[in-house]
Amino acid sequence: MLNDHTNSKLFNYSKPLSNFETDINNDLNIEEVFAKINKTQSAYGAQFLYNYLLTTNYFIDTGMIEEDQRKIENLRTPKLDNLLQKANTYRDSHVIDLLHAKLELPKWIKILAIVPILLYAIGFVGILQNNLLILSIPAALCCNTIIYIWSKRELLYHMFGLSALRKFIKIAKHIHQIKSDLKGIKSDSAPNLSISTALFFQDFNNSAGKEPITGTIIETLKLITNIEFYSYWYCISKIQDNNKLLLDQYNYIGYIDMLLSLSSIEECYNTCKPQFTDKSKIDLKDAYLPLIENCVTNSIYSENGRVLITGANMSGKTIFLKQLAINIYLAQKLNLCFATHAIVPKVPVYSYISISDSLAEGESYYSSELNRIKHIIASCKKKPGLVIIDEIFKGTNRNEQVAMGCSVLKHLSKTAANTFASTHDIKLVNLLNDFENYYFEMKYDSNNYFFDYKIQKGNLMPKNAIKLAEIHKLDKEIVSDANKLYTELSMQ
Template identity: 30%
Template sequence: MNWILGFLFILTIIFLYSNYARKKKKAALKKWLTERWGTSRQKEYFNFYVIERYFKNNDHKKEAFHIISDKCKNDLDIESIFKFIDRTSSKIGQQYLYFRLRTIGNLESLLQFSALTVIFQKNKTLSIHCQQLLSKLNYNDSYYLEELFNGKQIERPTNIWFVKLLSFGSLISIILTFFYPIFSLLIVAILAVNLFFHYKNKSNISYYLDGVKQLSKSLNVGKKLADIPEIKTHFKNFEFIKKVSSIQLKTEFIAFEKNVDNEFAFLFWFVAELFKILFNIEFLIFFSFIDSISEEKEGIEQLFLFIGEIDAAISTASLKESTPNSCTPNFTAENKLTATELHHPLIEDCITNNIDLNAKSMLLTGSNMSGKTTFIRTVAINSILAQTLHICFGKSYTAPFYKIYSSIRITDDLLDETSYYLEEVLTVKELVEAAKNEQPSLFVLDEIFKGTNTVERISGGKAILAYLNKPNHTVLVSTHDIELTDLLQKENYELFHFSEQIVDETLTFDHKLKAGKLQTRNAIKILELYKYPSEIIEDARNTKLNNFN
């Protein structure tokens, strides 16, 4: 009797300590989440191979208003922008946020997302509580949940009838062994065959194991989130939770092997493994599970999107709270792009600029380092953030709902033997094709056709930029070619420039956008400033005087 009381006492101590440790861990997580609210995670490691999996694999791209292409992603440093804006608490939320950043939907869905963001902005306590729940999915395994509905499903084997027959044979043999011990030999023979099927199927299970475990955890988190009144009011329809719950028992059975992490669990696993082999239970339940996954793909993806949208909305609320120099964008049916105090989110103490284009495009001139390329990137990035997260980095932003295209970074491809100029031609051709679309588009181009000679660069550039500048589109182009200013002013382009100053032998930039054509040329003066030989400076000035004035 005493040993029973001692055993119960030990169990009580273990329970109380576990409960204390759990509460302490929960309190520490809450404190950590509260302290890091609004802070960027840029210094953390971002594995974009798995972060972008949902964006790459899902079929919703077909329904989207516009997809940010890989070319545009590279031109605008979208991965760096993502690192700055990401405040998600789960890997599912991180994948969804990346998908959202590169997938422009319709205005209605954007406003619904914005409304959810506002809920979390107004209630920080609710945000922290939800983040605590979402943190249960902040493990790398959670990246693989999307494989359950996006991955290729394993086909049901044709010999499953034989496996069922073996299971029935095991049961009959065990019963007969009580009466005729000789049948124990049949059990051994069947067990040997079952071993083959059981462990052959382990590779199938391992393919799904990470995603399966996360499905069970995600469902539990989803249920708790769905019980929160504010979330229940916003989403309303939770039919997908009922559908996914219908396969929860199979899910937890398949995921059990992933949870074997101590000696006691291993002992239970060993006994259960023998039982599963003898009756082919794991094999049969696994393929029943695969059938269920196929039937409930839509519900599982809705669960993914539900969790992801909540996490992304909290992340965006955190972003807005930490950036007081941001604004909520306005969208107009007119071809009018207006913004005040616009700035690049990745540049500390960034100089702000205004833009006001009414049914016109912009031709931007200036020297290197003056800010031309940064400015057109700034406008494009803010346009994307406006249409995906309903936030802009500036005092105000009004524009049409754009499709966004770019031609900024061009490189020659040595492996494909593609020259720089041909790569430019192929890139710009995509913009030319996009210009045929009647929906408003924003085209951003830097130094068009710099891979060819001056005469043909200016001639070809003028023709293409005039073609892109259709009544429903806006073009932002930066160039060193002053000759384009007179040509494109006739094609409904407004002229702007950035300039530098040389004061007391020091080169300075104010990075402020100025109206009109660039009047100064300081390239030769800068050579002199940086101590080039005097004969080079004199030769350059004579050549300029005799040939270009």
Template identity: 30%
Template sequence: MRIHSKLQFKRKINQALLAINTDEISFLERKTIPFENGEEFQDFQHPYAYDLDIFGNHSLFQHLNRSATFIGKKTLATTLLHKSDNDEILSNQEAIAELSQKLDWRQEFLAFAKVTNDSESSYKTLLQWSTFNSESLPKWLVFFSYASPLFFVVIFISYLLTSNLFLLSCLSYLFVLNLMVLGRFFKRIQLEIANSDNIDKLIGQYGMLLEKIETEQFVSKRLLDLQQKLKFKTENASIHLKKLSELFSRNDAIANLFTATLFNGTFLFNIHVLKALLQWKKEHAEALEDWLIVIGEFEKLNSLANFSYNNPDFVFPELNTDYKINFSDLSHPLLNPETRVGNELYFHPQSFMILTGSNMSGKSTFLRSLGINMVLAGMGSVVCATEAHVHPLPVLVSMRLSDSLSDSESYFFAEIKRLKQIMDALEQQPAFVLLDEILRGTNSDDKRNGTIEVLKKVITKKAIGAIATHDIEVCLTTNDYPAVLTNNCFEVEIKDDELYFDYKLRAGVCRNKSATFLMKKMEII
């Protein structure tokens, strides 16, 4: 049976490895995106999550995600929503660079994670168990749990030697007494294993994931620090989890009427297991969550390492603290690499860009390219550029909002609230701000004047970023702030009676218009 179990587990790992590579090939050939999209982490109130398509179908999360445990997905999602400090970004860059070269190890780790069949409910059940009622058993019960089995063995041996029926009746009374004692604590035992179906297997597989980390040789400081967190007392975390898995397996014996009666009537078996579980919980409860966090961190870093491995032309940005941001050949990392168009841009000496261009010329995609690459840079990932210098900043975006019918909230009011959120955030610290055609819910004059005032307010708060607009008069603001503002545009050409977009960023204000031409061509006007 042991040989069979080992072969069965090896088969599961090989099946998982086959699935991992099949999915990855399908993804790289742009046939499907067979990875979880993180829709459950969507936050419409977040400063950029919805606007930049961080979660959902065809999202950044779905392209990055190579995690199979709940804590792995949660860690990746959390990191995507918050900028790390510079030291953490640099340590993540070093760790990702190292892991990107450990292809076999990364895939084996993911295969082990896949066979755990982990879920949010099982993860939370385990953590709830670790903090639930860890009160020690009464001292009299601990004494009785050792004394009773000892008496049972002594009386049983005496009966075998003497065949005295009185001793046999004493054994039967002691057997019943043990079961009565067990019955008094039966509910406590049931509470310990409540909602823990197959939890011993899950714990054992968590232990194997930790063992994969413990036995691998790492060089980068980040990975070594995570590895060090798995040292507990004199043993590795995987050994402690293996012991816990065995205790849960033993406790399952109480579900079998025959074995429960026999083992507990003689040796109070489940009382000893309960005592050991409570002792394990008392000693390891705080460390348990830390160990699972390490698994989540490795799954996150593995996902980002896979992203780097799949895109060898992407680079790690060089960090600075001078508020200088520039990219060479910047593009959107989720676009087809064979057709995407890169652009050069510098946010110094001027720090804010007014972007113009006709519809479909690429303004919104360009803003999203900026936003997503700043998010990637802020977590230590590679970015879609051939060279990048970045001062990591919080990202604030107003690009794509929606009416909230449940809150009786119009698009316009939702946008005003987002602009207020951006201004409040800028009061706390400088940020990277992206605005796309703001104030669309009002008349032309109001929209133009409001846009200019918002722009002035943003740059006085030392924001870096860009605003896209169709209103040419907004571009005149650069005359008043030439040291801060710059005009850039995307142009459209008409070739052979067709619109032609090259998606290349140019200096200056957009001159060409496409709406009238397109409507005439489609015989709308």
């Protein structure tokens, strides 16, 4: 697998994400999800999948994905797999840089590039006539040396993509021949032959001369003739003339590779095809988070889509919320869920999980919480979605936390499609009568405390923070004082 930097190249050329979109991706650990499930074979497929998961640049209906996956599996050949697997090198990852490059020759280079040709012609005449005109040949070499050094400094980065472009065109032509007729992303035609022909010299320059002696000879010929420079700019002109076609082909190949990878994901993990509903109903059976090895599965059923989760510290509330959000997100993106059964709504996911203050911007934790809630409420007004909230308004005092939390969650229950929230406060549970209640607990067995990480129906509010402090061997005097104070506060 290519590293994160190369996988994110297509993403870097996409429309920048808003801070809110970035926060949601971070909450759902989408980059880690990509790294875990990425089964694409080519650099193009990896970049497309990364971009597809992290952005909304493409909206591909899940019905189209399912139909296209079936079509491409029926047309899959060993040759197609082989071609894609060969396009998984560092150089292949740079093709997208080349297709987005806006390159223009400086005027002095354009002028200087003509001079050696004229000087060589004059020098040839000098050889025939045996006169001083032959001195123009060293002058031509001097000009070529300047161009050669400039080219190596300015163009080396794009040489990587150009050396891999011939392979890309070969794959595009093969895919066009199998006539896949996909609906999610369409492709009308393959790159024409003129681009492939234009790449001949550049492809030769980059593939020949791997042995030290041969390489030295090739580099000397390139210095004398500057054929690399001329072929490079000829290729660039052809690429720019056919830029839209090439970019469309890039996304088309990436989409096909992503479709093929879905079958590999289904083979490696326990997944199911989701059923979608227009209602708020959510029904997940044996769902799990693929980021966690041997993750405990959980099932959840909610008819109205309003759920409040309580439970002991470290018992699994946050993991469950992420598991729910990621599965519903992937259901709509890839038409798969990490579960044995899934009925979910087709709605965007809005999250409030990982909140942090910003010292650089002078923003407190509570200000960050308010800003996230503002974005969620505004987004729900435009398009109701699944709202995931983990411990709302932790950055303020308890009474205001309950008052603000209750008010916000009541509002979201009217405007959001689904609202799932966790809390430690029984007061909030008692105030939100319209929410279904589930909980996690810490269990006790043979003088040991443990978690089973299984969600249960009900509103149990276990006390375990002080007990966990004792288990972690915090100073006994502190634990004892905390127990006494807790008892006093509970009686007030």
